[in-house]
Amino acid sequence: MFEIRQLSYTCNGQVLLQPMDVKLRSGQIHVLLGENGAGKSTLLRCLSGALHTMQGEVLLDGKLLAEWSLPELAKKRAHLGQRQENAFAFSVRQLVALGLEVQGPGKQDDSQLQEILHCFDLHDLAERSISTLSGGELQRAHFARTIAQIWPTESHGEQRFSGKWLLLDEWYAGLDLKHQISLLRKMKQWCHEGLSIVMVVHDLHLAQALADRCLLLKNGELLFYGSAQEALQPDRLRQLLEVEVHVDNEQGYLRVDF
Numbered sequence: 001m002f003e004i005r006q007l008s009y010t011c012n013g014q015v016l017l018q019p020m021d022v023k024l025r026s027g028q029i030h031v032l033l034g035e036n037g038a039g040k041s042t043l044l045r046c047l048s049g050a051l052h053t054m055q056g057e058v059l060l061d062g063k064l065l066a067e068w069s070l071p072e073l074a075k076k077r078a079h080l081g082q083r084q085e086n087a088f089a090f091s092v093r094q095l096v097a098l099g100l101e102v103q104g105p106g107k108q109d110d111s112q113l114q115e116i117l118h119c120f121d122l123h124d125l126a127e128r129s130i131s132t133l134s135g136g137e138l139q140r141a142h143f144a145r146t147i148a149q150i151w152p153t154e155s156h157g158e159q160r161f162s163g164k165w166l167l168l169d170e171w172y173a174g175l176d177l178k179h180q181i182s183l184l185r186k187m188k189q190w191c192h193e194g195l196s197i198v199m200v201v202h203d204l205h206l207a208q209a210l211a212d213r214c215l216l217l218k219n220g221e222l223l224f225y226g227s228a229q230e231a232l233q234p235d236r237l238r239q240l241l242e243v244e245v246h247v248d249n250e251q252g253y254l255r256v257d258f
């Protein structure tokens with residue numbers, strides 16, 4: 001479990017996150033929603049342990065983030081940020097292998113690498129330099145590298161992702177519908193296998209399809225934390241996003257008129 005106690009963050013005199021208390025339970029998909037600049041990426045970075053100057057406390061499985069050693073934390077949670085560095089002309093295979101390398105030199109095996117390449121439909125691109133990939137292909141490669149960090153071995157059994165956390169900032173950016181749906185299904189499957197996910201989403205349909213619980217952020221303030229059903233209500237979304245949202249039909253699909 002992630003436990004956030006009186007977490008806040010101020011940068012250059014600007015309050016980016018106002019004090020908040022939240023407990024994020026394991027095995028669920030938590031969706032962060034809010035306008036541009038609401039503080040979603042900042043909160044994700046606090047959870048990843050990247051922002052050392054935050055105030056308050058973040059505990060992972062009862063232990064302060066600062067008390068985790070970096071190698072242990074790296075194997076426990078993986079963070080896909082909004083922007084990626086592509087400084088080196090790695091091949092797709094090398095990039096994904098970098099993620100596996102975090103598990104320890106010699107610990108990873110080729111079957112893990114093959115499984116990940118297959119999951120992200122990267123097999124045919126494995127030998128290509130990442131500098132030649134399209135935007136969506138590159139996003140899939142970085143997503144694959146990120147989850148490789150916490151990828152289980154075959155010996156882990158049915159709850160093979162148990163205790164692992166995936167922190168995703170707009171993972172679907174640039175992905176075509178086919179790959180969005182494929183990864184959406186896989187993420188649900190991985191959660192059944194014990195994975196916990198916190199993700200930033202702007203698309204309300206994706207939020208509806210994926211979220212178990214939602215965190216609604218506005219101007220750095222946590223407006224609401226609770227079940228997706230309670231969160232994804234037209235009144236709340238109107239206040240959060242300043243757009244008119246309607247419930248479309250008996251299934252309860254959200255609709256926004258253009």
Ligand SMILES: Nc1ncnc2c1ncn2[C@@H]1O[C@H](COP(=O)(O)OP(=O)(O)OP(=O)(O)O)[C@@H](O)[C@H]1O
Pocket residue numbers: 011012014016034035036037038039040041042043082
């Ligand atoms: N180093 C910084 N100095 C000053 N302001 C910053 C700094 N980093 C981020 N901010 C500001 O903090 C606010 C929150 O940023 P953050 O990236 O968390 O927003 P977000 O909700 O993820 O937005 P988006 O949906 O656009 O990705 C923004 O207004 C941003 O401009």
